[in-house]
Amino acid sequence: MEGTLTYYYGLVALDPSGNASPLSAVIAVRVPGLLPPQGVEVSGSIGRIQVSWQDSQEEGLLGYNVYRSSRSDGDYQRLGAAPFTTGETVFVDSTTQAGQLYFYQVTAVGAGLESKPSTFRGARALEDLVGPATPEGLGGVGQVGGVQLRW
Numbered sequence: 001m002e003g004t005l006t007y008y009y010g011l012v013a014l015d016p017s018g019n020a021s022p023l024s025a026v027i028a029v030r031v032p033g034l035l036p037p038q039g040v041e042v043s044g045s046i047g048r049i050q051v052s053w054q055d056s057q058e059e060g061l062l063g064y065n066v067y068r069s070s071r072s073d074g075d076y077q078r079l080g081a082a083p084f085t086t087g088e089t090v091f092v093d094s095t096t097q098a099g100q101l102y103f104y105q106v107t108a109v110g111a112g113l114e115s116k117p118s119t120f121r122g123a124r125a126l127e128d129l130v131g132p133a134t135p136e137g138l139g140g141v142g143q144v145g146g147v148q149l150r151w
Helices: none
Strands: 004-009 027-032 041-045 048-052 061-069 077-085 090-093 101-110 121-124 139-143 146-150
Touching: 048 101, 048 121, 061 090, 077 090
Parallel strands: 041 121
Antiparallel strands: 004 027, 041 048, 048 090, 061 077, 061 101, 101 121, 139 146
């Protein structure tokens, strides 16, 4: 069964003088839909950004889509070829450029349905500025025609 959203409506009538009537009876209308994922968090590390969100309990949920943009206000592109399954609430984006700021949104996906995007979150992929550890135990043996080093 697909997910549904419930909207509530009530009406107030206004006359030409701006006087308002009392609120009418409130009705509930159910429409197919899914709520966007909540609790979206992002964190940047060396060469990648991790996106996580809270597991949704939406009826009819099949998975999630993760979207990325270099701008917070648009141009979001879906990452991955298909929605992530409902068991997955973490996505690691390893297609980042060091130093670049990225913005992410997550949607819930059902049968023929996709929620509105979550609130966007941003993080910067970090540069790898730390060199390797210093080699230890350096030794060498002189040989005819060269030196053999080991560590």
